[in-house]
Amino acid sequence: MNKYETVFILTPVLSDEQTKETVAKFKKVLADKGAEIVNEEAWGLKKLAYQIEKKTSGFYFLIEFNAEPAVIKTLETAYRRDEKVIRFQTVKLDKYAAEYAEKRRSKLGKKEEA
Template identity: 80%
Template sequence: MNQYETVFILTPVLSDEQMKETVAKFKNLLTDKGAEILNEETWGLKKMAYPIQKKSTGFYCLIEFKAEPNVINTLETGFRRDEKVIRFMTVKLDKYAVLYAEKRRNKYAKKEEA
């Protein structure tokens, strides 16, 4: 199993409930294919550097997971088919990125506890 990180941007016209449903849909897609979700972060509504599909803002979401390589094709096909997804990027993490991600997760968890 490899460790991956995917960031996707959802259209800003969604309600919070619709955004959470969409994120849950992709998490379920991953777990159904045998992936192990390590971390999920919702970065919220952010301004983009340039307009995409005439939209200047979007809901940013990050999911870290361990999966087999064939799961990535299924996930990205799901992103392409969903009209709520503006952009997405999935990256395979090397050993240094995995260490950095663990540090970031721990730091993020400490902030939430405080």
């Protein structure tokens, strides 16, 4: 199994409940295909660098997971089919990126405890 990280941006006009449902739907896609979700982060509403579909902001989410390569195609198809997703990107983490992600997670964990 490979380590992956996916970031997706949702349209800013969604309610809190709608964003949670959408994120849960993508997590279910991963779980149904046997992926192990390692970490998830809601980065919140952020301003976009440039307009996308006449929108200047969006809700950013990050999910780190372990999965087989075939899962990525299914996940990205789900992103493309959902009109709430403005943009997405999924990358395979090499050993250095995986180490960095783990350090970042541990730093976030320490901040939340304090």
